Amino acid sequence: MEKVYDPKQIEDDLYQYWLKNDYFRSEVDFTQPRFSIVIPPPNVTGSLHVGHALDLTLQDILTRWQRMLGKNALWVPGTDHAGIGTQIVVERELAKEGKTRQQIGREEFVKRAWEWKEYSHQRIIQQIRKLGLSCDWSRERFTLDEGLSKAVRTAFVRLYKEGLIYKDQYIVNWCPR
Numbered sequence: 001m002e003k004v005y006d007p008k009q010i011e012d013d014l015y016q017y018w019l020k021n022d023y024f025r026s027e028v029d030f031t032q033p034r035f036s037i038v039i040p041p042p043n044v045t046g047s048l049h050v051g052h053a054l055d056l057t058l059q060d061i062l063t064r065w066q067r068m069l070g071k072n073a074l075w076v077p078g079t080d081h082a083g084i085g086t087q088i089v090v091e092r093e094l095a096k097e098g099k100t101r102q103q104i105g106r107e108e109f110v111k112r113a114w115e116w117k118e119y120s121h122q123r124i125i126q127q128i129r130k131l132g133l134s135c136d137w138s139r140e141r142f143t144l145d146e147g148l149s150k151a152v153r154t155a156f157v158r159l160y161k162e163g164l165i166y167k168d169q170y171i172v173n174w175c176p177r
Contacts, residue, residue, distance in 0.1 A: 015132050024134040026074035035066035036074040039128075039135070041143060043082030044120040045089050048127045060133045067134075077128060078141035079121045090116050117142075 002009075018024065026036075037059050042052055059075065066073040090113050091101055101109040121142065128135065141148060159165045 011132060015129065018134075019137065024075070024136050025138055026072055026136050029072050032072040033070070034074070035063070035071040036076070037063060038076045038141075039078060041078045041080035041141075042124050043080050043085055044117045044124065045082050045085040046120065047123050052127075053131060056128065056131060056133055060131075063134055074139070075133075075135045076139050076141060077125070077133075077135035077137060078143070079124055080143045081117065086113055086116060 039056065039059065042048060048056075063073045063075040087101075090109065093116065094100060094104065094109075094112070104112070125140070143149075143152075156165065
């Protein structure tokens with residue numbers, strides 16, 4: 001045994017072993033008690049920070065504990081598109097090139113936004129995996145996945161028809177533009 005623990009020698013291989021053997025996969029089984037958590041999806045505007053690591057670690061502890069109790073535990077990973085936040089990040093990246101979204105046009109801007117999403121999403125997912133978290137990766141989601149988008153649109157229209165969503169003029173506290 002080594003005098004000093006070196007995580008690089010063990011952790012990546014061990015995590016791959018867990019994934020290969022589907023240790024975190026949850027099957028639909030209504031005869032078994034169930035437990036589920038959906039990761040509050042981190043925004044694709046950046047990378048994870050220590051607050052994310054703490055929150056995700058607590059969720060991992062809860063999920064693993066429920067598995068140990070014999071429950072069919074599902075922990076769904078994913079990321080959020082963070083619409084306006086992502087737009088601002090992409091606009092900042094364009095500004096570094098001396099460009100604006102108006103100059104490059106809508107089509108190119110949307111393309112750049114999706115490229116940023118992919119870059120940031122991959123970085124976040126890699127960070128989550130590096131923590132060794134026990135997510136069911138076969139169910140990974142993104143908030144603009146078609147099924148999720150349809151559910152959000154359906155809920156939005158219902159809430160609008162009920163008068164719970166309306167348009168008004170007021171200051172948005174995190175983005176005065």
